[in-house]
Amino acid sequence: MPGSQVFGVGTNITDVHWQSGFTSSSQDPVWSSTANSVVKMLLISLIVCVSLFGNVVVLLVFQRKPQLLHVANRFVLNLLLADLLQTVLVMPFAIAATVPGVWPLDARLCQALVVLMHLFAFAGVNTIIVVSVDRYLAIIHPLSYPTRMTPHLGTNLIICTWVLSFLQSTPPLFGWGAIDFDRHHNVCSVVWSSSLSYSAVVSTFSFWLPVFIMLGCYWMVFRAARRQNALVHPVQTQSYSQPCPQDFQATSSPQAQRQK
Incomplete structure (x- = not known):
């Protein structure tokens, strides 16, 4: 399941005493070592810098060349936006959580x-x-694709991705599932075992269903590519196997026959 942990959260407030500037009293010596904390901080900082650089570069490309923002690239832009927001709003707290025993949020x-x-x-x-469905329609139904995947439909699909994501991520705030603080690792995470029904719904709509849809779309694209190759390949083979007129004339000339 995507992102089962963020470096620092909680919802069983009756079980965990929350306060701003929480300090853990029991610390694993391995995780709390200064060297380990520095390594984690450097690695997460490197990930943040690389992600920020890559997303900003692509964003600048779209900003400088708005003609690239056709329907398919709008989906890419939406994916970029989600990654960029994750990098800017979430990852800095992951860096802060590498400081052993301290979590700055209530x-x-x-x-x-x-x-x-x-x-x-x-x-x-x-x-x-x-994106998978869009590529399927563009490759399998290229003639009807422009009329099916209109800019209006693309915008509605982008809105639907965020609405569905909101419905998937907020139930723990209303009692379906729970968010708790892990004192041992100094992180906040969803307690998946607190609600098996919520865990099943999230795993179905966030992992299994996406996997099946993507595999189905790309498998049909692969089959279409193989069929197209099977239609083209015999023509190419025949064209390569046909003798040139000059070769036919050379082999049929009297001089060539005398040499035989």
Whole structure:
């Protein structure tokens, strides 16, 4: 399931005593070591920098060349937006959480952070589904694609990805599922075992269904490509196997026959 942990959250508030600037009393010596914290901080910072650089570069390309924003690339832009928001709004707290034993947010902000993390992750997954269907229609039905995938429909699909992501990520705030603070690892995460029904719904709509849709779309694209190749390949083979007129004349000339 996407993003089961964010570096710091909670919803069983009756079980965990929340306060701003929470300090853990029991720390694993391995995780709390200074060297380990520095390594984690450097790695997460590197990921943030690379993600920020890549997303901003692509965003600048779209900004400088708006003619690239056709329907298919709007889906790419939406995926970029989800990744960029994840990088800017969530990942800095992941860096802060590498400081052993300290989490700077209170319970409500911690819960909001986990919801945002899952919101952006689910938005990315849902957008990838839309991209898969879009590529299927463009390749399998190229003639009807422009009339099917209109800019208006593309905009509605993008809105649907965010609405669905919101519905997937917010139930723990209303009691269906739970968000709790992990004292051992100094992270906040969804407690999937607190609601098996919520876990089943999330796993179905955020993992299994997207996998089946993507595999189905790309498998049909692959089959179409193979059929097209099977139609083209014999023609190419025949054209390569036909002798040139000059070769036929050379072999049929009297001089060539005398040489035989």
